[in-house]
Amino acid sequence: MSSTTAIGGVRASAERMGGRSLSADSGQLGGGPDRAESQGRARLIPFGGGKGGVGKTFIAANLAATLARAGYQVVAVDGDLEGANLHTAIGVRRPRRSVADFVSQREEDLQKLMEDTAIQNLRLIPATRPNLAHAQPSHAQRIQFIRALRQIDADFVLLDLGAGTDVTVMDYFMVCENGVVVVAPEPTSIENAYSFMRAAFYRRLRLSMVSHDVRKLVGIAMDERNERGIRTPYDLLREVESLDSAEGARFVRSMRAFRPRLIVNGVRSAADIKLGFSIRSVCRKYFAIDVEYLGYVNHDEAARASVRACRPLVDTHPRSNAAIYLTRIARKIVAQDQTEEAR
Amino acid sequence: MKPFSEQDHYEALEIHRGATAEEIERAYRMALSTYAEDSLAGYSVFGEGDVAAMRERIELAYRTLSNDAARQAYDAELSNERAVAAALADAPELAESGARGGASPDPAGLDALDEFDEESGEFDGPRLRRVRLRQGIELDEIARVTKVNPTYLCFLEEERFGELPAAVYVRGFVMGYASCIGLDAHQVAGSYMKRYEEKRGSRKRSLFSRH
Numbered sequence: 378m379s380s381t382t383a384i385g386g387v388r389a390s391a392e393r394m395g396g397r398s399l400s401a402d403s404g405q406l407g408g409g410p411d412r413a414e415s416q417g418r419a420r421l422i423p424f425g426g427g428k429g430g431v432g433k434t435f436i437a438a439n440l441a442a443t444l445a446r447a448g449y450q451v452v453a454v455d456g457d458l459e460g461a462n463l464h465t466a467i468g469v470r471r472p473r474r475s476v477a478d479f480v481s482q483r484e485e486d487l488q489k490l491m492e493d494t495a496i497q498n499l500r501l502i503p504a505t506r507p508n509l510a511h512a513q514p515s516h517a518q519r520i521q522f523i524r525a526l527r528q529i530d531a532d533f534v535l536l537d538l539g540a541g542t543d544v545t546v547m548d549y550f551m552v553c554e555n556g557v558v559v560v561a562p563e564p565t566s567i568e569n570a571y572s573f574m575r576a577a578f579y580r581r582l583r584l585s586m587v588s589h590d591v592r593k594l595v596g597i598a599m600d601e602r603n604e605r606g607i608r609t610p611y612d613l614l615r616e617v618e619s620l621d622s623a624e625g626a627r628f629v630r631s632m633r634a635f636r637p638r639l640i641v642n643g644v645r646s647a648a649d650i651k652l653g654f655s656i657r658s659v660c661r662k663y664f665a666i667d668v669e670y671l672g673y674v675n676h677d678e679a680a681r682a683s684v685r686a687c688r689p690l691v692d693t694h695p696r697s698n699a700a701i702y703l704t705r706i707a708r709k710i711v712a713q714d715q716t717e718e719a720r
Numbered sequence: 721m722k723p724f725s726e727q728d729h730y731e732a733l734e735i736h737r738g739a740t741a742e743e744i745e746r747a748y749r750m751a752l753s754t755y756a757e758d759s760l761a762g763y764s765v766f767g768e769g770d771v772a773a774m775r776e777r778i779e780l781a782y783r784t785l786s787n788d789a790a791r792q793a794y795d796a797e798l799s800n801e802r803a804v805a806a807a808l809a810d811a812p813e814l815a816e817s818g819a820r821g822g823a824s825p826d827p828a829g830l831d832a833l834d835e836f837d838e839e840s841g842e843f844d845g846p847r848l849r850r851v852r853l854r855q856g857i858e859l860d861e862i863a864r865v866t867k868v869n870p871t872y873l874c875f876l877e878e879e880r881f882g883e884l885p886a887a888v889y890v891r892g893f894v895m896g897y898a899s900c901i902g903l904d905a906h907q908v909a910g911s912y913m914k915r916y917e918e919k920r921g922s923r924k925r926s927l928f929s930r931h
Contacts, residue, residue, distance in 0.1 A: 568764040611723040633721075647856040648753075655754035655761030658734060662724050662774075663765055675853070698846045 419452065419531040420714055423549055423556040425577075427569030429460070429540035431561040432642035435684065436674065436703070437537040438466035442689035443707040445499035449532040452491060455504035456549045457539035458512045464503040468495050468688040472503035479522065480507070480514045487525035496692065500531075519548045526552065533710075540569075542576040550577050551584075555636045557671065560656070562641060562649040567656070571664070574637055578610070578666055585631040591617055591624045610665040638671040640706065645676045672706040674699050724774070728798060729781035737795070741786065748782040843903075843911040845879040852877075852901045866896035873897060876912075881919050890916060 424437040434457075441453040455463035455476060464472045472492055478484040491500045514522060526534055538546050550556045556577070560570045576599075583595040594616055598607040607613050610632060618625035641653045653670040660666040674680075677699035683690035691700045722731065730737055733747045754761055755774040762771070784790045852862070859877075863870040875883050876893055884890050891909050898908035 562760065564760060564763040567760060571764060609723065644853070647853050647858050650853055651750065651753060651856055652760055654750055655759060658751065658754045659761050659765055661721060661734070665721050667721065698850065701846075701850070 418527055419450075419529050419534040421526055421534045421536060421552045422710070423456070423536040423538055423552055424559060425538040425546060425550045425556060425573060426559040426566070427540065427542060427573030428561075428566045431559050431566050432674070433559045434463055434466050434537050435680065435690075436557075436559055436640060436642060436706075437535050438463060439689045439691050439700075439703045440707050440710070441499055441533075441535045442467065442496050442691050443704055444533050444535075444711070445496050446691065447707070447711075448498065449711075450498055450530075452500045452502065452529050452531045452534045453494075454502040454526065454534060454536045456536045456546075458504045458507040458514075458545075460539050461504035461507070463537045464501060464505060465687050466684070466689065467499070467501055468692075469501055469503065470687065472501070472505050474503065475506055476502060476504040476522075477507040477512075479525075480511070480518055487522070488529070496689070513543075513545050516544075519545060523548065523552055533714075542573050547576055547580050551581060554634045555638050555669065557638045557640060558668075559640050559642055560652075561643045562645075562652050567652075570656070571660075574660065574666055574668070575664055577637065578632075578635055578664065581635055582610075582613075582628060582631050585627055586617075586624055587627070588621055588624050591620055591628075594620065609663065632665055633667070636667050636669055638669045640671050641673040643676045644673045649673070671709060672702065674702045674706070724777070729784050729794060732777055732781040733785065735785075739785075744782070744785050748778065748786070751778045751782075842915060843898075843908045844915055845877040845912075848897060848901070848908070848912075849877040851903065852897075855901050857901055862897055862900045865900050866893070868893050868896060879915070879919070881916055887913065887916065887920075 424433045426433050437453065441451050445451040453463055453467060455461045457463070458476060458480065461475075464470070469492060474484075474490040474492060476490065478490060479487060484490060487502065490502045492503065494501050526536065536549055536552065538549055540546075558570055558574060560566045579595060579599045583592050583599075586592045586595060594607075595613065597603045597605055598610075598613040598616075601608075605616070607616060614625065614628055614632070617628050639653055639656060641649060641656075644650050644652075650673050653673060657668045657670050660668040675698050677690075677697055679694035679697035680690050680699045683693040686693050690697060691703060694700055724732070730739070733739075733744065733751055735743055735747045739747070752775070753759065755766075755771055755778060756762075757771050759766070759771075766774075784794050852859070859870050859873050862868070862873055866873075872884060872893055875881075876890070876897060881890075884893075891913055894909045894912045895905040898905040
């Protein structure tokens, strides 16, 4: 966050909770409705991961609820027009509004699409009932949507994304440099997560380049079977530097700035937990992507029960193992946010 | 970040220049599991021959850094290289950052995840499980050390008290389990057995009240 108002907003909330309300024991979450206190723009956190069914929505909904219960002003936004169900995970069964109204230009003001939820401090922008003929927003609408997201008056805006790596998902994932990637400890999920991170990485690099020729070069590198033999970002960097040294420096800066955060969901063993570290290592060595391992959430029957009850786990089973792990992750997000603020 | 071929031993093992012997050992074991033939993290990424090359690189790094004399010689060599590079580039900060290990990645330790873990209070089954997982220890490993049937260890974590043997055995299981995951066995057993007695007691009472 760069604006001073935003700093005020988050700090006010953080002081309100004394930095301690998010205890490991999620039964002790404090907080109160102080909507007036959050001023200015929010910290945006997108949740992607490539594969469907790995728990993106579950994690986004529960982190949103955890942060809200701790006293932060939170807005959960459903970015998945083709598979909207963040509202269900949060417990809003029949949303009245939808991002679809924004896409179809029935409503220009994103703020007016917000609904209150049963959880204090947590509001929702659902994405139900899309126009099936034109579900996806246009390029201009995507830009407009992201701009509007940045203007939301809250501490945190959590953006739940759909599966896959289409342009809408990728653009929304780029709202910040450290979006969250959710993986399950399964080969299918790992494979898609790598494609997802690589897609985000190259898209980001291409956008940050100024010269047309260099952009074209990045485009070539995005094709894994390209004939110029560019296989890794390091190969690409060498080519960029030989074309234009200023672009080379920009390339390195952009490469370093991209730091996706990883959550492993549904862990059952210590090996599953270590998987996060292994993914981090592989990303560094093979893709030059500096992934941060944000945490893990264990496989928990309580999670399944909460999904069936259409409510966040941190509400239905606040003392369950998975809820404790989720709270841990939420605390880390808050701490990182404060560190970034302090910079 | 650098291409793998240009990484020094510390970067290859993802540790900082001042890493202790224990950190080196842990990073090495972690790297071996990451770059194993059947590694889940390598799925769809590792090409043919990649794993062998990677492991060779890791072994070399480990052999050098786990031997005090070899490590000292290697460190001296690294400092020299940096000094030369800095002199050539006329950038003294290069040499400095090398000495501090500033450019190296974080240690690959498992602790980094849990800097906010400050649980207190009683030790129940789920908490024991959390501690165990955080340490990266599988139930089978505890079973091997304690010689306790893994099914019982699982019941301990799940607090299926009715399916566990007599209290005196349970106490022994808990103490063995706690020592394996680096906790104070007596403290944990005291706390866990209090729960056990309470739950068992209430179960007996409810059986009585039904008849």
